[in-house]
Amino acid sequence: VFRDIVGADYVTDNPPADHPFLTDERHLFRGRAAAIVFPKSAKELGECVRVCNDAGIAMVPQGGNTGYCGGATPDQSGRQILFSLQRLNRVIAVDRPGATITLEAGVILSSAQDIASQHNLLLPLSMGSEGSCQIGGNLSTNAGGLAVLRYGTAKEMVAGLEVVLPDGRIWSDLKGLRKDNTGYDLKQLFLGAEGTLGIITAAVLRLHPLPNTTITAWLSVADIDNAVSMLSELRENLGDCLTSFEYISRESLNLVCEHIDGARDPLQTAEGNVVLVELAAYDNGELLRERLENELERTMRNGTINDCAIAQNDTHRRSFWRLRESIPEAEKRAGGAIKHDVSVEIASLGSFIRETRQALREEFPDCRISLFGHVGDGNVHLNVLAGSDVTAAVFKRDCAEAISSRVHKLACDRHGSFSAEHGIGQLKRDLLADTADPISMELMRKIKQTLDPKGLMNPGKVV
């Protein structure tokens, strides 16, 4: 019946167990599917969803399959239908005076960035996986990434949305108005809901003027407290031209230098940690660069930073960012890490990290901690790798649960989040149920029940 809707070439029945769409990026989950269906439009998808809804068949939507929490992996029943959004890949319009882009869910993030910049506009959503992740997945997981400090998370960029509801009808608000206070803001229901309330098929995203100049600096700092001080000083003195403020611990940098070809510390330091900072200017950037240099001199004198390098050209800049973006790959090559994605209020990042390090060192004295991430957003990835005494596989098998509960508990104790940007998926679903405020869980379940009464839309994820 799906063949009649999407065409025979676009249905894969009984895909083999090793089909790449049936496991997640981190290989934490393996699923089965009765079929993988590749609709070409919201209309086709809507018809397929209606069939599933009528027949009581559960559905799993999937974008670029780059998520970290198994949100796009079906269960092992082999009865679920996997909808790949990859053929909904049209850029529908770029509105230059209104500074918006209207596109389908399956557009690759980096393609959307490219098209925006061809119109002299900036789509600021940016992350390591941008070459393969898709807009629909970005919005469904409310992706964060490297420029949240200045531009916000994925959902904050949305001016309009189109969604296939669990019963197959299409709800559409693609007007893309900057302001529209006519009733409840329904699009918010679907943004960040990981496909559990409907399937996002298209969106209007707000764009920004394209900066003329980007200034990127690599700063050596003693610790996270110095990084946080530096953040405050730069924001106070240079304003909100600051677009990224990323932290790279010495351990993370060492992993990259060890496992990634050609990677080297730009400052050739043997110790200390790193802040990667980026600023945007709408002129040739000379004045801003001069002011940044003054700030760097001043903060080197007062001891906030120890050393620094400003990228001299785009190649140089890319080499800085490559070091930051290669951390997950380096961790993978080192055997893989027990990953965490925590946020706390910025002022207590330092004490949270110290406390967590100490707790882990006491219980797991040989473990290595690769700490990096978006300090400007209070969000760090605190990833734990096996020490030399044990293989990575054994370490993860034996220690993942204990380590993750410890890290998550310490974050929650400080009113932090155990999933700042990666979402819940199936990986953290029980954790959410166990730790969330009961009223929040009740409200979430009521919303799920109201919008998806049969529970067929990406079941087993989030709630």
Place this chain on the structure above:
Amino acid sequence: VFRDIVGADYVTDNPPADHPFLTDERHLFRGRAAAIVFPKSAKELGECVRVCNDAGIAMVPQGGNTGYCGGATPDQSGRQILFSLQRLNRVIAVDRPGATITLEAGVILSSAQDIASQHNLLLPLSMGSEGSCQIGGNLSTNAGGLAVLRYGTAKEMVAGLEVVLPDGRIWSDLKGLRKDNTGYDLKQLFLGAEGTLGIITAAVLRLHPLPNTTITAWLSVADIDNAVSMLSELRENLGDCLTSFEYISRESLNLVCEHIDGARDPLQTAEGNVVLVELAAYDNGELLRERLENELERTMRNGTINDCAIAQNDTHRRSFWRLRESIPEAEKRAGGAIKHDVSVEIASLGSFIRETRQALREEFPDCRISLFGHVGDGNVHLNVLAGSDVTAAVFKRDCAEAISSRVHKLACDRHGSFSAEHGIGQLKRDLLADTADPISMELMRKIKQTLDPKGLMNPGKVV
């Protein structure tokens, strides 16, 4: 019973019909109330709401009572309870490294702005009523105002929220994290819901670095198309330092000069319309001012603008803004206007306005049109005043309905909004039901039914 909860001094039983809380800012609606209750805390409010919920009594929350759509005015039954939030007026915390402010719903917007700026931070929400409107009302109506172009609407500033639910329980998420993807974003349900799903009692708002310099210019333009061109050119060449881009038609300016003491056109022009533009700089602003001056020279040469003045000091700047912000008062003194709050995509603002003017002129040849607003957001206030042949009262009585339907239809025909920033309240409730997409209405009603099954929370508003 309310006296037992909030104290005898804080309940006004059977308030007189002329009590200021029982009519709205525009005097479009008059209501009655069984009592006005002034709780001091979310806890007190929660207990009062529980009493109402158990007894089946409808409730109306009210902030500064500055809304334009009657959203905070009770009905005429005399059975509703009006909750004034004005005693929930504590600023709970300012987090400087995290750049947030945590405050209760009854804090006056301008007080919150002042406190932020004492900490060298900017709360960018800004509007004419900021001296009396309250944060809770701003968030419940998703207020827009004068700096949406750069900083977004009220809801876009929210990092945390506390709400009394319709059954009296308190749902609280005041962690204020910049990023937290743990389940559905529940706060979005209450932002912009005009108190129909719960009563906002506190919030965490995100702040920005405080600009060091503000540059404000008054530009004379031939028409709205030139204004839109100027917006594109400034954004493209100066970037997103542009914080406000306001349009003032000649008719609006004339009304202000006629009715407001001391008001005069800074350029002493006899014709043409005006754009009021403001830019923020994080240094002494010299370079930005120079670049703006170059842009103004260039756009005068190419005919986009006709003349211009840059404010030379803060008094000068304030006098520009006073002209813009006095328009509603001038309209009031001229007898009052039939107000509209429409948005369309920026590229079609010009044709929308021309078409609307022509349609109104044909049907109501003597009417005067005061057009002004946030052109940078595609949002204009197209207000219609009586001509000299008829009194304002008669004009409004006889023509308001016909004029408003005409304006709203023309906006909707262009996929625009008939309420860009003022919300729905009771004024536009039927209009929403008549014009909204049926699936949207169904979803809104389901959400309302799910969260407020007894329908006691601000009934008769929005849905």
